[in-house]
Amino acid sequence: MLWQPIFFGIATSLAYATKPDPYSSWAANSAIARGQGNGLANGVPLVAYDDGEFQWALRLLYERDGNKSYLNYIETGANNIVLENGTVHGSYNVTEYVLDPLRTGPTFLYLYNITGESKWKIAADTYRHQLNSHPRTAEGQFWHKLIYPNQGWLDGIYMGEVFYAQYTHDFQSSNTSAWNDITSQFQLMFQNTIQNATAPNDTHLMYHGYDYSHVAVWASPDRGHSPEVWDRALGWYMMALVDVLDIMPVSHPGHAVLLHILQTLTPYVRDAADRMSGVWWLVITQPGRTGNYFESSGSAMFVYALLKAVRLGRVQDNDGSIVAAARKAYGYMVQNWVIHDANGTMSWNNTVVVGSLNLAGDFDYYIGQPIDINDLKGLAAFVLASIEYEKL
Ligand SMILES: *[C@@H]1O[C@H](CO)[C@@H](O)[C@H](O)[C@H]1NC(C)=O
Ligand SMILES: *[C@@H]1O[C@H](CO)[C@@H](O)[C@H](O)[C@H]1NC(C)=O
Numbered sequence: 206m207l208w209q210p211i212f213f214g215i216a217t218s219l220a221y222a223t224k225p226d227p228y229s230s231w232a233a234n235s236a237i238a239r240g241q242g243n244g245l246a247n248g249v250p251l252v253a254y255d256d257g258e259f260q261w262a263l264r265l266l267y268e269r270d271g272n273k274s275y276l277n278y279i280e281t282g283a284n285n286i287v288l289e290n291g292t293v294h295g296s297y298n299v300t301e302y303v304l305d306p307l308r309t310g311p312t313f314l315y316l317y318n319i320t321g322e323s324k325w326k327i328a329a330d331t332y333r334h335q336l337n338s339h340p341r342t343a344e345g346q347f348w349h350k351l352i353y354p355n356q357g358w359l360d361g362i363y364m365g366e367v368f369y370a371q372y373t374h375d376f377q378s379s380n381t382s383a384w385n386d387i388t389s390q391f392q393l394m395f396q397n398t399i400q401n402a403t404a405p406n407d408t409h410l411m412y413h414g415y416d417y418s419h420v421a422v423w424a425s426p427d428r429g430h431s432p433e434v435w436d437r438a439l440g441w442y443m444m445a446l447v448d449v450l451d452i453m454p455v456s457h458p459g460h461a462v463l464l465h466i467l468q469t470l471t472p473y474v475r476d477a478a479d480r481m482s483g484v485w486w487l488v489i490t491q492p493g494r495t496g497n498y499f500e501s502s503g504s505a506m507f508v509y510a511l512l513k514a515v516r517l518g519r520v521q522d523n524d525g526s527i528v529a530a531a532r533k534a535y536g537y538m539v540q541n542w543v544i545h546d547a548n549g550t551m552s553w554n555n556t557v558v559v560g561s562l563n564l565a566g567d568f569d570y571y572i573g574q575p576i577d578i579n580d581l582k583g584l585a586a587f588v589l590a591s592i593e594y595e596k597l
């Protein structure tokens with residue numbers, strides 16, 4: 206009887222050997238085969254930040270492999286939300302003042318750079334104008350949305366600042382006010398949400414968000430921050446740091462400010478990983494508590510940010526512990542969250558669908574949200590993590 210499990214073991218590894226490409230391409234090609242990230246939701250145009258995240262990854266694959274299908278897919282997706290005259294549609298409404306849509310802006314800038322077609326510049330200008338009148342706290346932080354007055358969420362830094370920085374780089378590179386403002390968005394978010402040493406279960410990481418006016422049900426009485434460190438929010442912020450550091454001129458003082466924040470957070474992100482699995486809890490402030498679990502989008506974002514930070518020398522990794530942590534996490538991810546589909550594609554598991562601060566923002570809220578397979582926020586992050594891992 207002993208041969209039977211061995212036989213099945215061999216059959217399994219043969220099936221696994223059909224993985225055609227590096228994980229980065231396999232994950233991207235699988236999402237493309239499913240029609241994900243193309244500016245449509247059930248066939249209807251929709252501006253979606255996760256499309257912007259995925260297009261950022263496809264651009265890196267295009268630049269790495271020269272496969273023009275990726276560029277074509279980016280262009281098709283953007284064409285689905287931008288009319289010929291440059292009008293952004295797909296439910297975009299500037300006067301709602303939401304930061305999320307702006308994460309598709311870097312795609313417009315990239316296409317303008319490559320094609321020179323004015324429609325992409327017009328679309329990017331629309332988003333840039335939103336920032337000029339976007340509501341802010343008294344300190345200057347963009348509200349996450351008009352309907353959430355005075356609230357800064359970590360997510361919004363990735364949604365807004367990658368675009369703001371790329372636009373400034375491309376069209377207003379000597380606009381010091383804009384570079385100062387971008388710096389200030391990162392700084393204010395850091396100061397208002399960083400856990401301090403006397404906080405219970407201190408991780409030295411950043412809470413999901415804060416309410417400058419302290420009126421939200423979840424706002425702490427002392428500083429107005431939300432109750433928990435949520436993995437994906439911090440993942441967005443970490444990705445924004447490593448991506449904007451590439452875009453902001455080194456000569457601007459804000460570059461050193463962002464670098465300092467990245468260097469401050471990195472060892473604590475490394476140390477917050479679960480010791481056994483190597484990946485990160487959904488609610489980082491409550492490791493091991495019943496109902497908490499290892500979440501795949503935040504984990505992939507951390508792997509991307511840690512590896513990119515080390516690769517570009519933004520943080521020193523003298524004892525190799527940062528890369529070792531990222532490697533360990535990546536190993537867990539491909540073992541546990543990559544699903545080998547019978548039709549040859551891969552799927553990505555265990556991504557929490559939402560995490561908002563529109564309700565209680567407490568532990569029970571986060572663990573009560575559904576997880577999904579092939580949620581693009583997580584899958585795109587896995588493509589990004591894989592691109593970095595494959596560079597090691
Ligand atoms: C190029 O990308 C497309 C789209 O994902 C994929 O189907 C194709 O296999 C890739 N081509 C090569 C040569 O890898
Ligand atoms: C391949 O199979 C997976 C899992 O059943 C499914 O989600 C996906 O849509 C299929 N892909 C294609 C291109 O049919």
Ligand SMILES: *[C@@H]1O[C@H](CO)[C@@H](O)[C@H](O)[C@H]1NC(C)=O
Nearest residue numbers: 288289290291292293294327
């Ligand atoms: C852009 O084109 C659409 C569709 O043709 C049209 O409804 C809209 O008025 C145009 N916008 C501008 C600013 O020309």
Ligand SMILES: *[C@@H]1O[C@H](CO)[C@@H](O)[C@H](O)[C@H]1NC(C)=O
Nearest residue numbers: 296297298299300301302351
């Ligand atoms: C755009 O948003 C504003 C503010 O929420 C709202 O008043 C307006 O009706 C919206 N416009 C459309 C076309 O949905």
Ligand SMILES: *[C@@H]1O[C@H](CO)[C@@H](O)[C@H](O)[C@H]1NC(C)=O
Nearest residue numbers: 314317318319320321374375
């Ligand atoms: C495209 O981007 C490159 C690299 O940043 C830059 O040198 C070039 O001027 C840009 N071209 C256009 C048309 O924006």
Ligand SMILES: *[C@@H]1O[C@H](CO)[C@@H](O)[C@H](O)[C@H]1NC(C)=O
Nearest residue numbers: 337377380381382383384386
């Ligand atoms: C420079 O950036 C600031 C801040 O976003 C903005 O108010 C200003 O209009 C920009 N200057 C130019 C010349 O566009």
Ligand SMILES: *[C@@H]1O[C@H](CO)[C@@H](O)[C@H](O)[C@H]1NC(C)=O
Nearest residue numbers: 401402403404405425427428
């Ligand atoms: C640090 O956090 C604790 C708990 O939230 C709070 O009571 C205290 O006021 C904070 N201290 C500072 C200096 O912000």
Ligand SMILES: *[C@@H]1O[C@H](CO)[C@@H](O)[C@H](O)[C@H]1NC(C)=O
Nearest residue numbers: 405406490491492493494495
């Ligand atoms: C601290 O973490 C433990 C273990 O996850 C958890 O049970 C407890 O509720 C946490 N305490 C606070 C105040 O978050």
Ligand SMILES: *[C@@H]1O[C@H](CO)[C@@H](O)[C@H](O)[C@H]1NC(C)=O
Nearest residue numbers: 498544552554555576577578
């Ligand atoms: C996806 O993950 C969930 C929760 O971890 C698990 O119950 C489910 O079986 C997984 N799905 C697949 C297809 O592996």
